[in-house]
Amino acid sequence: MQGLHMFFAIFWFGGTLFANFVVGPAAARSLPASQADFGAQIGIQADRVIRPVATLAIILGFLRGTVWGPIHSAGDVFNSSYGRWWFIALLLAIATFSWAELRTAPAARAIATVPDAERPAQIQRTIRDAMVELVGFAGILSMMVLMRFGI
Numbered sequence: 001m002q003g004l005h006m007f008f009a010i011f012w013f014g015g016t017l018f019a020n021f022v023v024g025p026a027a028a029r030s031l032p033a034s035q036a037d038f039g040a041q042i043g044i045q046a047d048r049v050i051r052p053v054a055t056l057a058i059i060l061g062f063l064r065g066t067v068w069g070p071i072h073s074a075g076d077v078f079n080s081s082y083g084r085w086w087f088i089a090l091l092l093a094i095a096t097f098s099w100a101e102l103r104t105a106p107a108a109r110a111i112a113t114v115p116d117a118e119r120p121a122q123i124q125r126t127i128r129d130a131m132v133e134l135v136g137f138a139g140i141l142s143m144m145v146l147m148r149f150g151i
């Protein structure tokens with residue numbers, strides 16, 4: 001369970017890092033005509049792949065803490081440090097996922113539809129929105145370490 005959780009979680013996190021530091025800057029340097037098609041295809045593919053991967057990472061993290069972990073009641077969540085870190089990780093993951101769905105993905109989709117002249121600014125806006133997700137991941141990873149070491 002932990003291995004599966006880690007696989008999907010690092011896929012989600014790594015995918016976001018790759019989008020921020022490789023795909024985004026490469027798209028920004030492409031010709032405006034290809035930026036539209038590239039942006040549209042990246043958006044379609046990210047919805048197909050990253051959405052289910054992120055959902056599985058969260059569900060498996062939930063199960064790793066409960067069915068396959070020490071949390072079996074609301075008391076276990078709020079009366080132990082493990083439960084509190086787990087709950088904060090859950091909230092941060094839902095917030096990060098929601099941000100990606102409600103901010104980053106619509107910004108990425110708009111790359112294909114804005115006029116050519118506005119496209120570079122739209123790409124920068126998308127990268128900026130995606131960078132915000134990294135703050136969420138930093139918080140979530142901190143929770144994983146705190147749970148692991150029983151702090």
Ligand code: HEM
Nearest residue numbers: 006009010013058061062064065089090093140144147148
């Ligand atoms: C991008 C998001 C996430 C990443 C990258 C991630 C990564 C990891 C990693 C690397 C571990 C192994 C830690 C170790 O053994 O040293 C782990 C464990 C774990 N994760 Fe996550 N995780 C994420 C999201 C979540 C969420 C949202 C939850 C809860 C809903 C969660 C719950 C857990 C639990 C309960 C463990 C086992 C901790 C233990 O008992 O040692 N994870 N995660």
